Amino acid sequence: MKVTAILPARYASTRFEGKPLADILGKPMIQHVYERVKMAKNVENVLVATDDQRIFDAVAAFGGEVLMTSSHHPTGTDRLAEVAAGIDSDFIVNVQGDEPLIQPEMIDEAIAPMIDDPSLVMGTLKCLIKEPETLKESDIVKVVVDKDDFALYFSRFPIPFVRDESGEGRAVNYFRHIGLYVYKRQFLLDFAAMKPSPLENAEKLEQLRALENGFKIKVVTTDHESIGVDRPEDLEKVKEIMKEMT
Numbered sequence: 116m117k118v119t120a121i122l123p124a125r126y127a128s129t130r131f132e133g134k135p136l137a138d139i140l141g142k143p144m145i146q147h148v149y150e151r152v153k154m155a156k157n158v159e160n161v162l163v164a165t166d167d168q169r170i171f172d173a174v175a176a177f178g179g180e181v182l183m184t185s186s187h188h189p190t191g192t193d194r195l196a197e198v199a200a201g202i203d204s205d206f207i208v209n210v211q212g213d214e215p216l217i218q219p220e221m222i223d224e225a226i227a228p229m230i231d232d233p234s235l236v237m238g239t240l241k242c243l244i245k246e247p248e249t250l251k252e253s254d255i256v257k258v259v260v261d262k263d264d265f266a267l268y269f270s271r272f273p274i275p276f277v278r279d280e281s282g283e284g285r286a287v288n289y290f291r292h293i294g295l296y297v298y299k300r301q302f303l304l305d306f307a308a309m310k311p312s313p314l315e316n317a318e319k320l321e322q323l324r325a326l327e328n329g330f331k332i333k334v335v336t337t338d339h340e341s342i343g344v345d346r347p348e349d350l351e352k353v354k355e356i357m358k359e360m361t
Contacts, residue, residue, distance in 0.1 A: 116205045116206060116230050117159050117160075117203065117204045117205045117206070118157050118158050118159055118160075118204065118205065118206045118207075118208060118226055118297075119158070119159065119160045119161075119162065119199075119202060119204040119206070119207055119208070120152045120155070120158045120160070120161045120162070120207075120208040120209075120210055120222065121161075121162050121163075121164050121195050121198050121199065121207060121208070121209060121210070122145065122148055122149060122152065122161070122162070122163045122164065122210050122211070122212045123164045123165075123191035123192075123194045123195055123209065123211070123212060124145050124163055124164070124165045124167075124170050124212035125165060125166060125167060125170075125191075125194075126165075126166075126167035126169060126170055127167075130345055130346050131344065131345065131346055131347055131349075131350075133169075134213055134344055134350075135165075135170050135173075135212045135213070136169060136170060136173055137344070137350055139215055139350070139353060139354055139357060140354065140357055140358070142177070143173050143177075144212070144213065144215050144344065144350075145163060145170065145173065145174060145179075145212050146173075146174075146177045146179070147215035147357075148210060148211075148212055148213075148214055148215055148217060149161060149163065149174070149177075149179045151215075151216075151217050151218070151219055152208075152210050152217065152219070152222060154219035155219040155220075155222035155223050155226075156219070156223050157222070157223050157226045157227070157230070158208065158222060158226075159204075160180070160204070161179070161180065162180050162181065162182055162198060162202075163179055163180070163181040163182070163212070164181075164182050164184050164194050164195060164197070164198045165181060165182075165183065165184065165194075166183065166184050166185060166186040166188070166194070168183075171183055182198055184197050184198060185197060190321055191209070191211070192209070192303075192306070192307055192321050193307050195207065195209050195303065195307070196303055196304055196306075196307035196308075199298075199300055199303050199304060200304060204300055205299070205300060206226065206229055206230075206297055206298065206299060206300060207297070207298045207299075207300050207303050208222060208225070208226065208295070208296070208297050208298075209295065209296040209297075209298070210222065210295055211294050211295070211343065213343050213344040213345070214294075214295070214341050214342075214343050214344075215344065215353055215357075216341045216342050216353060216356060216357075217295070217341045218339040218341065220337075220339060221240060221293065221295065221337050221339045221341065222295065224240065224335050224337050224339075225238050225239060225240050225295055225296075225297045225335055226238075226297050227335075228333050228335060229297050229299070229333070232333075235299075235331070235333050236298065236299045236302040236330060236331070237296065237297070237298050237299070237302060237306075237325055237330060237331070237332045237333070238296070238297040238332065238333040238334070238335065239266075239292065239293065239294075239295060239296050239297070239322070239332060239333070239334055239335070240292070240293040240295050240334065240335050240336075240337050241258050241260070241290040241291060241292055241293060241334050241335070241336055241337070242290065242291055242293060242336065242337050242338070242339065242340050243288055243289075243290060243291075243336075244257070244288075244289040244290060244291050249291075250273040250289060251273060253271040253272075254271075254343075254345050255271075255291055256269055256270070256271055256291065256292040256294070256320060257269070257270055257271070257272070257273060257274050257289060257290065257291060257292065258270075258274075258290050258291075258292040258334060259274050259275055259290070260290075260334050264333060264334050264335065264336070265331045265332060265333060265334065266322070266326060266331070266332040266333075266334050268323075268326070269292055269318070269320050269322055269323055269326075270318060270320075271318055271319075271320070273289065274289075275287060290336070292322075292334075293337070293341060294343065296322070302330075306324065306325060306330075309324055309328055311324060312324045312327040312328065313327070314326075314327055315327065342356070
């Protein structure tokens with residue numbers, strides 16, 4: 116099975132303009148992500164998809180493979196689909212370009228059930244939330260799953276709501292969704308062609324489009340954690356962690 120990882124990267128961002136090119140210990144952030152994804156055992160090819168010449172030039176400069184896409188895509192998934200439509204691959208992995216601490220093992224964990232079970236069309240990851248104070252942060256997406264680890268719902272709100280914290284509710288765990296996706300290539304193309312759904316529009320979470328249209332999303336639990344860079348202050352956290360790792 117051929118697996119291609121695509122890193123959608125755009126320069127414009129309301130919270131952190133130009134973040135794919137933000138310097139982290141002498142390298143642009145997109146390079147850190149690219150190099151980590153290349154280390155995943157089940158990934159055959161890694162591409163960066165961008166609509167910005169500056170990002171294109173930066174990726175080309177460090178020897179990465181990069182494709183220029185339309186500047187009119189409303190979402191990263193649409194950018195992903197444009198690239199996927201023109202390549203030969205069984206599976207497409209969507210790795211956000213603002214995850215410089217992504218572990219290669221996380222990518223392989225998400226891919227594994229997709230290869231083992233031909234009925235699966237989409238998969239992602241979750242990890243246990245260990246800091247209760249992060250539950251109310253809307254940038255941290257939460258997910259609840261059924262007994263077979265298929266997603267029931269994703270939300271920026273703390274879910275599930277525990278009505279009785281003195282009873283069995285105390286045993287409930289909260290899980291953070293990690294925004295890494297694995298798609299069957301044809302499903303990705305079909306998914307991108309679907310209209311945005313009401314819950315998707317309300318939460319601003321594209322994965323809800325799949326659930327609202329009746330498709331299952333396999334959610335693998337990982338012990339690894341990753342910090343997405345949404346704001347400049349997140350970048351400083353990442354730099355400190357990377358300094359400790361070197």
